[in-house]
Amino acid sequence: GENVEQHPSTLSVQEGDSAVIKCTYSDSASNYFPWYKQELGKRPQLIIDIRSNVGEKKDQRIAVTLNKTAKHFSLHITETQPEDSAVYFCAASKQTQGGSEKLVFGKGTKLTVNP
Amino acid sequence: NAGVTQTPKFRVLKTGQSMTLLCAQDMNHEYMYWYRQDPGMGLRLIHYSVGEGTTAKGEVPDGYNVSRLKKQNFLLGLESAAPSQTSVYFCASSYNHLGGGYKNIQYFGAGTRLSVL
Numbered sequence: 001g002e003n004v005e006q007h008p009s010t011l012s013v014q015e016g017d018s019a020v021i022k023c024t025y026s027d028s029a030s031n032y033f034p035w036y037k038q039e040l041g042k043r044p045q046l047i048i049d050i051r052s053n054v055g056e057k058k059d060q061r062i063a064v065t066l067n068k069t070a071k072h073f074s075l076h077i078t079e080t081q082p083e084d085s086a087v088y089f090c091a092a093s094k095q096t097q098g099g100s101e102k103l104v105f106g107k108g109t110k111l112t113v114n115p
Numbered sequence: 116n117a118g119v120t121q122t123p124k125f126r127v128l129k130t131g132q133s134m135t136l137l138c139a140q141d142m143n144h145e146y147m148y149w150y151r152q153d154p155g156m157g158l159r160l161i162h163y164s165v166g167e168g169t170t171a172k173g174e175v176p177d178g179y180n181v182s183r184l185k186k187q188n189f190l191l192g193l194e195s196a197a198p199s200q201t202s203v204y205f206c207a208s209s210y211n212h213l214g215g216g217y218k219n220i221q222y223f224g225a226g227t228r229l230s231v232l
Contacts, residue, residue: 032217032219044223051218089157095217101209102148102163102219105157106157108155108157
């Protein structure tokens with residue numbers, strides 16, 4: 001089955017710097033890659049996603065890139081702010097017949113943005 | 116529109132006791148999921164359902180049972196709780212996104228914090 005590796009497990013940056021979180025996946029059939037943000041004590045929430053027919057997607061200060069050949073994708077946050085401090089999870093999924101889609105999550109990255 | 120609601124929010128059990136966690140969604144979603152979240156382990160799928168009356172095993176199903184008798188509800192049962200089941204449990208739901216290509220956007224409940232002593 002699918003296996004998603006996420007690095008680093010913790011990341012500390014200064015406010016205004018950029019942060020990059022990387023994930024690799026094992027199943028070449030995976031075609032959907034979302035990123036979730038979980039603030040302390042809260043539920044995970046989708047912040048951005050990308051499908052396999054797209055190499056890059058951007059939404060204001062966050063962007064995701066995908067390299068299908070190397071089977072890795074990354075989350076980029078620019079001009080980080082203290083409110084970006086959270087745990088970020090990557091995930092991978094593939095569409096299947098019969099609708100048995102599920103997400104396989106990475107273990108998460110705890111991002112701390114220091115003022 | 117409440118989204119995904121989990122009850123209870125907190126629970127303390129003794130080893131061997133049983134309990135049921137309830138997940139309810141009002142978005143008419145076909146798919147529902149139960150995850151457990153442990154420090155450093157991310158979100159691990161316990162069981163999931165692709166429609167009313169159907170269930171399937173996820174990555175860590177042992178010690179848990181589920182039922183989906185109604186489309187809007189997904190129940191997670193612990194028949195004989197063990198300390199290893201101390202965790203935060205999240206329920207999520209999603210729909211079959213057909214337009215514009217495949218997506219699986221999952222909406223999470225607020226979680227249930229369970230301690231087994």
